[in-house]
Amino acid sequence: MSEWFETLDGIHTRLWSTLGRGVADAKHPARIPTLATVSPDGWPEARTVVLRSADRPTTQLTIHTDITSDKIKSLRANPRAALHIWDRKQALQIRLQTEVTIETGPSARPLWDKIPDHAKQSYGITPPPGTPIPDALDYVKDPDPATFAILHCQITHIDAVHLGEQHRRAAFSQSDDWKGRWLSP
Amino acid sequence: MSEWFETLDGIHTRLWSTLGRGVADAKHPARIPTLATVSPDGWPEARTVVLRSADRPTTQLTIHTDITSDKIKSLRANPRAALHIWDRKQALQIRLQTEVTIETGPSARPLWDKIPDHAKQSYGITPPPGTPIPDALDYVKDPDPATFAILHCQITHIDAVHLGEQHRRAAFSQSDDWKGRWLSP
Numbered sequence: 001m002s003e004w005f006e007t008l009d010g011i012h013t014r015l016w017s018t019l020g021r022g023v024a025d026a027k028h029p030a031r032i033p034t035l036a037t038v039s040p041d042g043w044p045e046a047r048t049v050v051l052r053s054a055d056r057p058t059t060q061l062t063i064h065t066d067i068t069s070d071k072i073k074s075l076r077a078n079p080r081a082a083l084h085i086w087d088r089k090q091a092l093q094i095r096l097q098t099e100v101t102i103e104t105g106p107s108a109r110p111l112w113d114k115i116p117d118h119a120k121q122s123y124g125i126t127p128p129p130g131t132p133i134p135d136a137l138d139y140v141k142d143p144d145p146a147t148f149a150i151l152h153c154q155i156t157h158i159d160a161v162h163l164g165e166q167h168r169r170a171a172f173s174q175s176d177d178w179k180g181r182w183l184s185p
Numbered sequence: 186m187s188e189w190f191e192t193l194d195g196i197h198t199r200l201w202s203t204l205g206r207g208v209a210d211a212k213h214p215a216r217i218p219t220l221a222t223v224s225p226d227g228w229p230e231a232r233t234v235v236l237r238s239a240d241r242p243t244t245q246l247t248i249h250t251d252i253t254s255d256k257i258k259s260l261r262a263n264p265r266a267a268l269h270i271w272d273r274k275q276a277l278q279i280r281l282q283t284e285v286t287i288e289t290g291p292s293a294r295p296l297w298d299k300i301p302d303h304a305k306q307s308y309g310i311t312p313p314p315g316t317p318i319p320d321a322l323d324y325v326k327d328p329d330p331a332t333f334a335i336l337h338c339q340i341t342h343i344d345a346v347h348l349g350e351q352h353r354r355a356a357f358s359q360s361d362d363w364k365g366r367w368l369s370p
Contacts, residue, residue, distance in 0.1 A: 006321065034269050036221035036229040044221040044229055046269035048278055084219050084231035093233055129354075131369045136191065136353045139369045168321045169314075184316040184324045 005092075005162040008180035011170045015094050015160050018087060019054035019061070029087045030094070035063065036082040037074040045074060046084075052150075059174065061096070061153040064115075067104050068128035068147055075100050081153060091163040098153035105146075112145045123148045161185060190277075190347040193365035196355045200279050200345050203272060204239035204246070214272045215279070220248065221267040222259040230259060231269075244359065246281070248336040249300075252289050253313035257334065260285050266338060276348040283338035290331075297330045308333045346370060 004014040022030025035049040053062040061083065065071060075081065083096040112120075124144030133139055158172040169185040172178045189199040207215025220234040238247040246268065250256060260266065268281040297305075309329030318324055343357040354370040357363045 032271065034219040034221075034231055034271075036219075036231040036267070038223050038227065038229050042223065042263065043265050043282060044223050044263075044267040045280075046219055046221040046231060046267045047280060048269070048271045078227065078229075080228050082221070082229045082231045084233070086217065086219075086233045095230075095232060097228060125369055127369045129369055132356075133367045133369050136355075136367045137351055138367070166322055170321075171317075182318045182321045182323070184310055184312045184314055184318050 005164060005168050008170055008172075008182070011160050011162065011168070012172055012178065012180055014090075015092070015158065016054070016056045018085070018090065018092065018094065019051065022051045022085070023054050029089075030085045033083040033085045033096075035071065036084065037071055038078045038080070039070070039074050040077040045070070047071065049083075059155040059178070061098065061155065063151040063153065064123070065149050065151060066123050066125070066129055066147050067102075067149040068125075070130055072102065072149065075102060075151070081151075083153065093159075093161040093163070095159040095161075096153075096155050097157040098155050101152040101154070102149055103152060104149040108148055108150050109145055111150060112148045115148075117143075159183075187347075187349045190349060190353050193355055193357075193367070196345050196347065196353070197357055197363065197365055199275075200277070200343065201239070201241045203270070203275065203277065203279065204236065207236045207270070208239050214274075215270045218268040218270045218281075220256065221269065222256055223263045223265070224255070224259050225262040230255070232256065234268075244340040244363070246283065246338040246340065248338065249308070250334050250336060251308050251310070251314055252287075252332045252334040255315055257287065260287060260336070266336075268338065278346040278348070280344040280346075281338075281340050282342040283340050286337040286339070287334055288337060289334040293333055293335050294330055296335060297333045300333075302328075344368075 004010040021028045036046045049063045079100045085094040120143035124142045124147045126140045156174045161169045167185040169183040172180045189195040206213045221231045234248045264285045270279040305328035306326050309327045309332045311325045341359045346354045352370040354368040357365045
């Protein structure tokens with residue numbers, strides 16, 4: 001497996017196939033990246049999200065969220081997000097810098113209509129996520145297409161580190177047409 | 186196990202014991218939190234780090250790093266960091282907001298002297314981490330106590346989410362003396 005990591009093309013192919021595995025396989029670590037944003041008052045924030053799609057031709061990822069969540073407030077103030085994946089089995093860290101566009105409302109409705117009922121439970125909660133409540137279960141889940149949002153993450157930069165017997169680190173940027181270069185790890 | 190998550194005290198105790206497990210057990214997910222910072226030009230950044238200590242009485246965590254790494258540049262510009270842990274077995278997400286003090290030089294030396302030789306390989310690389318290099322292995326590891334830094338992370342806020350049969354979310358803040366409150370998940 002580790003020969004994948006000996007060339008820039010190999011790492012580039014491998015990181016995209018890893019993202020694809022995350023989309024397809026609910027048990028894969030790339031399924032649940034950590035999404036980092038900057039809050040309106042300048043704090044870094046990080047939380048688990050679910051990777052819904054990864055498209056190499058357009059270098060876009062998508063994530064679904066509730067439009068009332070804190071990450072939306074942060075992305076409206078600063079539409080830049082970092083995604084982080086650590087795949088222990090491959091000893092591979094993938095770090096992505098992305099510019100995020102938020103889609104909600106009628107254009108998101110066709111996708112909403114395809115989401116299974118149990119998964120719709122993640123969108124639409126009263127009171128909204130993060131609101132203080134008197135007791136742990138003082139909330140109601142009420143699936144609501146009006147709260148469903150798609151985050152379109154346009155990748156601008158990728159940093160990949162392979163912690164094999166030798167450590168290798170590569171960077172790929174939109175600005176150099178993804179041809180990649182090696183970095184000191 | 187899930188009864189831990191039914192009270193604020195239970196969650197608070199459990200999240201600290203989880204941090205402690207991370208320090209003690211190299212295989213535990215809390216061993217390798219994701220550290221999010223804000224770069225000098227305002228981008229969120231995230232990378233895996235190793236949790237070295239977690240002390241509930243002082244609400245401090247420590248991490249070791251190379252003083253020439255990008256995270257140091259970011260923390261010098263904005264000394265706030267978020268730490269994120271997802272413990273799948275417990276279905277527990279722990280998010281920590283911290284204010285970071287960087288310790289390096291003579292006062293860090295006693296700790297450096299206790300680090301095993303193989304682990305010292307992580308500190309001191311030529312050229313410094315992130316420098317473009319012509320080929321993947323065009324770097325030299327040269328352990329150097331002058332590049333060793335300790336990040337002292339003073340926790341100011343903790344957000345814990347338990348995705349059990351019922352979802353429960355709690356927040357604990359320095360500003361309310363860690364007594365905690367429930368949030369809508």
